[in-house]
Amino acid sequence: MRDVSGSSRDELERCAVLRRFAIGESLFSQGDAPREIFVIDSGRVKVWRATEEGVAITLTLIGPGALLGTLGATQNHPHNATATAVTAVEAVAWGIADMRRIMADDPALAAAILRTVTKYAEQLVERLEELSAVPIEQRLARTLLRQADQSTEGEDLPLSRQDLADLTSSTLPTVSRIMSKWRRARLIAGTRGKVRILDALRLADVGEIAG
Structure with a gap:
C-alpha cells in the first residue's frame, strides 16, 4: 500500500490496532461476517476451509507482509475460509468499517486492496493449472x-x-x-x-x- 496518500496513511495509522494470536487461535472463522482486515507483522497463518463433510483443506500459508481478509473489505459476504495462527502471530488490524471509509476517499488504497484479492485468485488459477499439467x-x-x-x-x-x-x-x-x-x-x-x-x-x- 505504498501508493496511498499521506492523509490516508495518517488515517490508517490512527485506526490501526496491534493484535496478537497464540498458536491455534483464529484471526477469523469460516462463515463469520467480515470484521477486520489484517497485515501480518510476524508469524505464519494457515488459511483453510472445511468441506460439507467436515474435512479441513489447507488453501494457503502466509507470512509477514501479507494482507488477510481483503475480500471482506470489498464485499460483505461471510468469510469462506478460516485463518489460524500456526506460530505466534502479530498482526496490524483495521476494522472493516474504517477500512471501507478510508478506501472510499482514496482510490489508490482501494486499488491496492483489489490487487491483493486478484493475486489470491491468480494463485488459485496457478494451482489449478499445475494440477492439470505438472x-x-x-x-x-x-x-x-x-x-x-x-x-x-x-x-x-x-x-x-x-x-x-x-x-x-x-x-x-x-x-x-x-x-x-x-x-x-x-x-x-x-x-x-x-x-x-x-x-x-x-x-x-x-x-x-x-x-
Missing part, C-alpha cells in the same frame, strides 16, 4: 519453495504432510513417499509438522524452477 513431485517441490520464499532463510516451515497434500491436490501417502525419498537424498529434513529445506538448488531442479 506431476506431483514437481508440484510439491514448487510448493515448498514458494513457502520458503515467505520465510526467514533456514527457518522450519510449519507444514504437515496433510497440509502439503492439500496444497498440491495430492494424497497423504503420495506426499509421504516423496518426502521420505527427499529426506534420504538430504534435500529436506524436519520433525513432525515441520519441514526444513536443506538444498534449495536441487529442490528447484526437481520442480524445474530456474535458479
